[in-house]
Amino acid sequence: MLRVSGIELTKAACLNGVIGSFPTVNAREPAELDDWLTRIAEACARADGPTAPVCPNVLMRTDPEKLDADVQVLIKHKVEMVLASVGSPQKYVGRFHDVGCFVLADVASVRHAEKALEAGVDGLVLLTAGAGGQTGWANGMSFARAVRKFYDGPLVLAGGISDGQALLAARVLGCDLGLMGTRFIATREALADERYKSMLVDSGIDDILLTRGISGIDANFLKPSIVACGLDPEVVSQPISKEKSRELFSAYAGQMRGPKRWVDLWSAGHTVSAVQQVCDVAELVDELSAEYRQAGAEALKLARL
Ligand SMILES: Cc1cc2nc3c(=O)[nH]c(=O)nc-3n(C[C@H](O)[C@H](O)[C@H](O)COP(=O)(O)O)c2cc1C
Incomplete structure (x- = not known):
């Protein structure tokens, strides 16, 4: 990942x-x-x-x-x-x-x-x-x-x-x-930020947003991470082109203007409902x-x- x-x-x-x-x-x-x-x-x-x-x-x-x-x-x-x-x-x-x-x-x-x-x-x-x-x-x-x-x-x-x-x-x-x-x-x-791990524990399947609005292609993101970035999940649900998404949500430090996908905007699947705690592999x-x-x-x- x-x-x-x-x-x-x-x-x-x-x-x-x-x-x-x-x-x-x-x-x-x-x-x-x-x-x-x-x-x-x-x-x-x-x-x-x-x-x-x-x-x-x-x-x-x-x-x-x-x-x-x-x-x-x-x-x-x-x-x-x-x-x-x-x-x-x-x-x-x-x-x-x-x-x-x-x-x-x-x-x-x-x-x-x-x-x-x-x-x-x-x-x-x-x-x-x-x-x-x-x-x-x-x-x-x-x-x-x-x-x-x-x-x-x-x-x-x-x-x-x-x-x-x-x-x-x-x-x-x-x-x-x-x-x-x-x-x-x-x-x-996992390399993930500790706040990301805690958010997985606190989230359930209804917190997953399927959207093209962040990466330009269908991807699942944690709604609480979208809100924590000051964005409205409804707005982020609107599809945008890959080019536009790269402009808005660059994945790379130094190139960004808005929140970075994968870094600030966190992804998870429907399986998030099964995450009860952070543990060892x-x-x-x-x-x-x-x-x-x-x-x-x-x-x-x-x-x-
Ligand atoms: C944060 C994150 C990053 C991912 N990055 C990759 C990736 O770099 N390459 C890839 O093939 N799949 C990637 N995936 C998809 C996973 O390999 C896998 O298909 C998916 O997580 C399975 O669904 P689950 O998360 O519900 O178990 C990523 C998934 C997540 C959640």
């Missing part, structure tokens, strides 16, 4: 057995990316128990020079997997495959899914309605079933996975994995796994009826 997932969150995820991901743009320069990957690999090598792989997230529509340099670092580290989002990964799929890297692509429609598969990706992340950040629009249950009609490869559901029960539901729908964002913002290891993973097991036992009872 942009400005949220850094080395500590990713490392803690991998050490606790869940795939840890971070957008490579969160590392300011390729040397920092190199350093993060080295330190995560070292921590995993020292761990007593099993660890999960790191899955760097490559944003395809970013500065092409930085993107090229980041990809070179990922290839040097022979990362096991990558997640490509916001644009087609076609240009890089071959280079990732040359080092045995498994390529996942974020897709928000059946057409996107077909195009990603044509580009040669190894698995799909279904970005669905209610997801934190730049959200999808398709209902998760229907989208997973629609894609399963023509694709039997690795499938990940993103958006709406609030807890272990929802994670099991994703598996029942035919997905292999679930991708969770918002729940992990409210962890001690290890505690969150334990909670999710206990819920998952309990949901499995309940589901067996239901299946016997």
